[in-house]
Amino acid sequence: MKNITITIDVEEDCPPMLTSTRGMEEGLPKLLDLFKKEEIKATFFVTGIMAEQYQNLIDKIPEEGHELGCHGYTHARFDRMETEEVRIALRQAGKVLRKFSKRLVSFRAPNLRFPAKYLKLLEDEGFLYDSSLAAYKPPFSQSIVKDKIVRIPATVTSSFLRLPPGLFVPLLKHLKAPVIFVHPWEFVDMSALPIRLDCKFNTGEKALQNLKILIRASKTENCLFLTLEERASLEKTEFLAR
Numbered sequence: 001m002k003n004i005t006i007t008i009d010v011e012e013d014c015p016p017m018l019t020s021t022r023g024m025e026e027g028l029p030k031l032l033d034l035f036k037k038e039e040i041k042a043t044f045f046v047t048g049i050m051a052e053q054y055q056n057l058i059d060k061i062p063e064e065g066h067e068l069g070c071h072g073y074t075h076a077r078f079d080r081m082e083t084e085e086v087r088i089a090l091r092q093a094g095k096v097l098r099k100f101s102k103r104l105v106s107f108r109a110p111n112l113r114f115p116a117k118y119l120k121l122l123e124d125e126g127f128l129y130d131s132s133l134a135a136y137k138p139p140f141s142q143s144i145v146k147d148k149i150v151r152i153p154a155t156v157t158s159s160f161l162r163l164p165p166g167l168f169v170p171l172l173k174h175l176k177a178p179v180i181f182v183h184p185w186e187f188v189d190m191s192a193l194p195i196r197l198d199c200k201f202n203t204g205e206k207a208l209q210n211l212k213i214l215i216r217a218s219k220t221e222n223c224l225f226l227t228l229e230e231r232a233s234l235e236k237t238e239f240l241a242r
């Protein structure tokens with residue numbers, strides 16, 4: 001059966017271009033509502049800082065049956081950190097996020113950049129799954145099991161989902177098990193802000209409508225909606241059976 005994983009990187013608005021948090025205040029509640037109405041589960045990769053600032057909202061993630069994952073402590077890039085800084089950031093984020101959910105095993109680095117040499121540190125901090133690779137840009141990564149960490153690449157970038165549905169729905173049908181990723185700020189109208197065009201086009205209601213169309217299209221294909229943890233453990237089982 002085909003499966004799909006929807007992931008949300010929960011952070012300030014369009015980092016590092018903005019520091020506002022309208023996505024947290026307006027976008028995240030809309031996403032939680034949509035997933036509740038559609039009765040689907042998703043994985044939310046949250047930064048430690050946003051979890052500290054928006055405790056009531058972050059509480060809802062595990063409460064409503066979604067997976068809580070880690071997106072670093074701040075949105076600083078891990079590929080620009082020294083080993084010790086990486087360890088501190090992972091530990092700080094883990095400490096905050098485990099107050100919301102004792103089970104915290106999935107990770108995605110900001111900007112989808114996490115050097116392989118740091119995977120051991122993820123393992124040391126209790127993580128099992130990493131979704132910091134991208135399948136849609138070079139080197140077009142595929143899922144891999146490296147040491148204990150299973151790496152599941154994101155396959156569909158968020159701006160792709162803001163194109164007209166007539167374009168993205170047929171393309172999605174060709175993907176066996178897409179890992180979609182979006183951000184709460186995309187569900188707030190960002191069109192008037194001085195940010196890159198690919199960050200702001202079709203943000204707001206249109207983006208929400210598109211996500212709903214994607215969910216409905218996946219349902220008509222009888223897709224299973226898996227969290228990243230569910231998806232990764234499935235891949236690990238298949239990998240070990242090879």
Ligand SMILES: [Zn+2]
Pocket residue numbers: 009011071075109110111
């Ligand atoms: Zn991010």
